Amino acid sequence: MHQISKIVHLILLFLLSHTAVNAQNKISYVEDLKQRAREQLDNIMKTYDLDDWIFTDVVKIVHGEDARSYPTLQMNTNHLDDDDIQLSIFIHENAHIFVADDEKDEAENTVIHELRSLFPNPPEPMQKNLYHHIMVVWLEYDGLIELFNEKNAREIINRKIDYYTRDNPKSLLSKNYVWYNNVVMDNPQKIGKLMKEFGFIIHSDKGIVVQ
Numbered sequence: 001m002h003q004i005s006k007i008v009h010l011i012l013l014f015l016l017s018h019t020a021v022n023a024q025n026k027i028s029y030v031e032d033l034k035q036r037a038r039e040q041l042d043n044i045m046k047t048y049d050l051d052d053w054i055f056t057d058v059v060k061i062v063h064g065e066d067a068r069s070y071p072t073l074q075m076n077t078n079h080l081d082d083d084d085i086q087l088s089i090f091i092h093e094n095a096h097i098f099v100a101d102d103e104k105d106e107a108e109n110t111v112i113h114e115l116r117s118l119f120p121n122p123p124e125p126m127q128k129n130l131y132h133h134i135m136v137v138w139l140e141y142d143g144l145i146e147l148f149n150e151k152n153a154r155e156i157i158n159r160k161i162d163y164y165t166r167d168n169p170k171s172l173l174s175k176n177y178v179w180y181n182n183v184v185m186d187n188p189q190k191i192g193k194l195m196k197e198f199g200f201i202i203h204s205d206k207g208i209v210v211q
Helices: 002-047 085-099 100-119 127-146 151-167 174-186 188-199
Strands: 060-061 071-076
Touching: 002 060, 002 071, 002 085, 071 085, 085 127, 085 151, 100 127, 100 188, 127 151, 127 174, 127 188, 151 174, 174 188
Parallel strands: 060 071
Antiparallel strands: none
């Protein structure tokens, strides 16, 4: 009986040790991915002049989480093989901060009110966030056109749409995502006039030049 107990104890020790090694390997793997994402973002910022598109002093790199702008702008490891999409997301998350600045609350609300009139049939009615995203994606699209050109900007955003909707294209979340991105790409001048009138354009003479 004592021998069996000893064997069981040894097996448990082996399993615990094996689990610990696996956990350590996973942590090392995740840290490697995060480091690659840091280097990727650093190279992107060295390659492109993004000073006027950055509205934060801190960027957090995460793995297995969504990119977001608040409470700290965070980027993830999802696009290590696609610098253009990572650049697009970086501009997008910074644009959230720019649009949502407390000093711009009244202007943002006015633009959203006008956008509701222009585009009254979103997949999810009465969602202010969808119209906020129209403003943010317009800035993202504007930045990509400035850095590349209109053709490449559309191609990058369409790749993003494919990536983020491919798992569940019929979900309301996917439909919303497709809707506000396409609204921007189909109506850059119409939206741009509102963005210009209420002070939401970064460079008026580059990217989408509002007529």
